[in-house]
Amino acid sequence: MTQALDEIKIGGMGASRRRVEDNRFIRGRGNYIDDIVLPGMLHMEILRSPMAHARIRSIDTSKAWDIPGVRLVLTGEMMAARNLAWMPTLSYDTQAVLATDKVRFQGQEVACVIADDPYIAKDGCDAIVVDYEPLPVIVNPTQALATDAPVIRDDKVNQHDNVAFDWEVGDKEGTDRAFEQAHLVSKIKLHYPRSHPSPLECCGSIADFDRATSKLTVYMTSQAPHIVRAAVAMVAELPEHMIRIVSPDLGGGFGNKVPIYPGYVMSILASILTERPVKWIEDRSGNLISTGFGRDVYLDGELALREDGKILAVRMKTTSDHGAFFADAQPSKFKIGLMHSAFACYDIPYAHLSARGVYTTKAPGGVAYRCSFRVTEAMFFQERMVQAAADDLGMDQAEFRRINFVRDDDFPHRTPYGFLTDSGQYAKCLDVGLEAIGYAEFLKEKEEARKRGRLLGIGISTMTEPLGAGNSREYDILGIKMFDSAELRVHMTGKAILRTGAMNQGQGHQTTWAQIVAHELGLPADDITVEEGDTDTAPFGMGTYASRSTPVAGAAVSMVSRKVKAKARKLAAHLLEVSEEDIEWELGRFYVRSARDRGVSIQECAMAAYSNMPDGLEPGLEANAYYDPPNLTWPFGCYIATVEVDPVTGVWDVLRVVAVDDCGVRINPMIVEGQIMGGLTEAYAMANMQFITFDAEGNCVGSNFMDYLIPSAWETPGYELHEVVTPCPHHPIGAKGVGECATVGGPAAFVNAVIDALKGTGVRNIDMPLLPDRVYEALTQKHDVSGAPPVRTDN
Amino acid sequence: MYPSRFRYEAPATIEEVIDLLHDGGGEAKVLAGGQSLIPLMKLRFAAPELVVDINRLAGLDYHRVDPDGSIHVGALCRHADLERSVLLSSKQPTMAEAAPLIADPIVRTRGTLVGSLCHADPQGDWAAVVTALGGYVVAQGRDGRRTIPVDEFVSGPFQNVLAYDEIVVEAVIPPPTGTVAGGYLKLERRVGDFATAGSAVALELSGDVVLRAGIALTGVGASTINATNSAAVLTGRALTSEVIGEAADLAAVAAQPKSDHRGSAEYKRHLVRTFVERILTRVTETQQRAA
The missing domain is CATH 3.90.1170.50 (Aldehyde oxidase/xanthine dehydrogenase, a/b hammerhead)
Incomplete structure (x- = not known):
């Protein structure tokens, strides 16, 4: 008699199964x-x-x-x-x-x-x-848009200036009206500096x-x-x-x-x-x-605020620097990626975004560096604008977010720029984060420290982001619709091979995909080979980026497993000599509804597919599935950092980082946590030390790892991870994307914390990276520090 | 990252090394830890015709304190040896504090103090430390050995006064005459980054009174800066806050920083001042605790 299996034991959903890939990677036996x-x-x-x-x-x-x-x-x-x-x-x-x-x-x-x-x-x-x-060299949008600027793209017919595109979205009139009714308009100018994905390979x-x-x-x-x-x-x-x-x-990708x-x-x-x-x-x-850089976007941001703190409208004007060729990797409908996913977690009636892209004599790219197409910029701008608005109103930054969040009972919800979100518990995530960091106590500690000349600060960043493009109606790249597929072949001894059109580059697909199959079919994850990356054998797919693999390819893995299971059910009915309607499923076995002890394992069904199939049933046990998701998935992240700024040198140290991620159902919690920690580290790097800039001659500063800094174990802060689970309502196993959440939401938490530490000095903004000399300049000169870090050329 | 063609020799004796350097006629480079030379060659910023690898030479990986109190560091003593040295932690606080701040653990495993001095990078930490300590190098050539104070050894950025067929066999810190104190502080954006600015302070004290002081600065000039005026105000005096402030101010004056992507000249001067002040204040705090 066969028995239902313990899902964790077979490496199914929720098992923190060790990564299969690592066996070869840590032995130096990878094949790069x-x-x-x-x-x-x-x-x-x-x-x-x-x-x-x-x-x-x-x-x-x-x-x-x-x-x-x-x-x-x-x-x-x-x-x-x-x-x-x-x-x-x-x-x-x-x-x-x-x-x-x-x-x-x-x-x-x-x-x-x-x-x-x-x-x-x-x-x-x-x-x-x-x-x-x-x-003449042009290294920023101001130079590019000057009336006497030389035309960089004189190769293009009808290109008479350096504008790559103008694009807008939102309700301009409604937004303008709302701004007229505002009690207060909070304005801020921000720059997200050019960064680089820098995969190790x-x-x-x-x-x-x-x-x-x-x-x-x-x-x-x-x-x-x-x-x-x-x-x-x-x-x-x-x-x-x-x-x-x-x-x-692949030794990392990150969009590069x-x-x-x-x-x-x-x-x-x-x-x-x-x-x-x-x-x-x-x-x-x-x-x-x-090769493809990330970011390099300037923002003029405005929030129209009611006296009680309610956001009435948002206005964003972006100017993005694309370098010499407009080579962004993004869905073709959207010229500035999904920048308009900004403010998706807030209930705001009106919004307008106008975006201008310019050519400069810098490297092309604009790739989605660990983000779903400019979502990193969107959420950074959002959370910096939110903090500035809370400060302008004199409101507590947590409370300001709370009163503007979309409520749990208000889904599906149309975002300010027109996306449809479907699930979330935003206030709960924030509460978990505030509780974990000890918000009230820290505010007191900060107050006390101030009296002794110490500068402590706390920064919050909360956001929901769109991961998992398509659906195919709205998302395509060069006309190719964004969906994915999977192909599953179960061998006669119950072992299997799964292939998808995604492409692992560190995400652990070999491990995770097998866990989804294990969850659906009850085959032990160890019995499943996962293959990707060879177009002669792998089924078609749009690849792995923008946190789309679990939302799309992962869903295809579920669906193909269900197709295989449907066929296995026919084989089970044949083996058990009952009709299909009389058969029930529990993990790893079919049984007769009226006699639970009469059952066959999925492995027995597999053997029957090759050795004992019923008349009229096609032999073999395999299937393929194409999956076109009905919507994006909308994970939520709440990131809170506390910092101490040295008032003499401008050096800031991270005291604690709390991350609360709601990415729906977690397939392999260990891998999810690894993704979040990696994402937070990239967030910290961008906030603290990373940038690529250009001198007046157009020389790239940041052309090697001595200038473009990757944080090591020495400076990387420790992370405290927490979770809230709101299953995705449309994903077959309730999962949402997660690979990029912390990279997207993290930077604003660090910057907000440093700005909070400087509160009262008149400093409202320091653009990233917050290098010690920039913090020192803000502290001593009592002014904002804006733009890309200059390559100074005195004496 | 492919170097130009070069000849490689790895002799077993110092005499052979010197002969090879001589035959190389100025187109040869000595390879010890290789932490600067190899990247420069891979970037083709350096293209020596001959590389003389000294890693097979026996007996140069020492560091020791002689009975007279002088400290000797052989040409193949790695940063990591100094970082883990019990000798330094008990005898030489400025070196002991600097050793774990050299680059990153990977570089420290291979790189050498003597190689760092010879490379004469204005952002090199050891040059500032050894300068503050009044140290010298022992160079060997066809005509035997000579000593060169580190202060005179570096002739400019990435330049030293060695003849093309000379090699430094060891660096020496002279014996102290009083109680040693001091330290090394630098700002780096990330472990392994070159210093935005650094200050090395080496003191010899008799009671509260400074018998000898050396202050040298990293990364704030075309070569390591020996802040002699700053050190001079300490000599013969106790470390009061006024004296400390004066020395810190003079160190900032001695700095000749340039603004770059690591920070403005003004900021770097400010760091130099801050670091000198912090090291000296720390010394007084230690004195007070001892008293």
């Missing part, structure tokens, strides 16, 4: 792009522009060709001859693969050398002589074009291999079935590995021309100065 070695493989190095903006007078590659071991030198001219000098971006713009007319940012790809080894390839790059004619590819079979295989660092296959088919005009994209183990970069394209052409595999491994500086 640079681990792959193919016979006869050549190596590619890229020559990058030292100038930010310059016309290319000439490129002399003759000395590079003369170096023994150099097999190919590619320039923009050669790419142009094959119609490959430019490629489409993910935002309906174009981007240079290799510069032909001029370079538009420091680090832009100018030529590449393919040689027997990377040393020779690098020697080849050094031997190329490029004659540049310098042009940089980008790379190995293109392998086989002349004999006409098949192109590309091993590459992509978070979305199926999109790459489609793009290569369309851009390079190769038949899609002759293209195989393989993403091996969503776009298609020039290096990939060059390696493909180089392989076609040399008929040998060509490997390109990007170095750290190449990654930091040329």
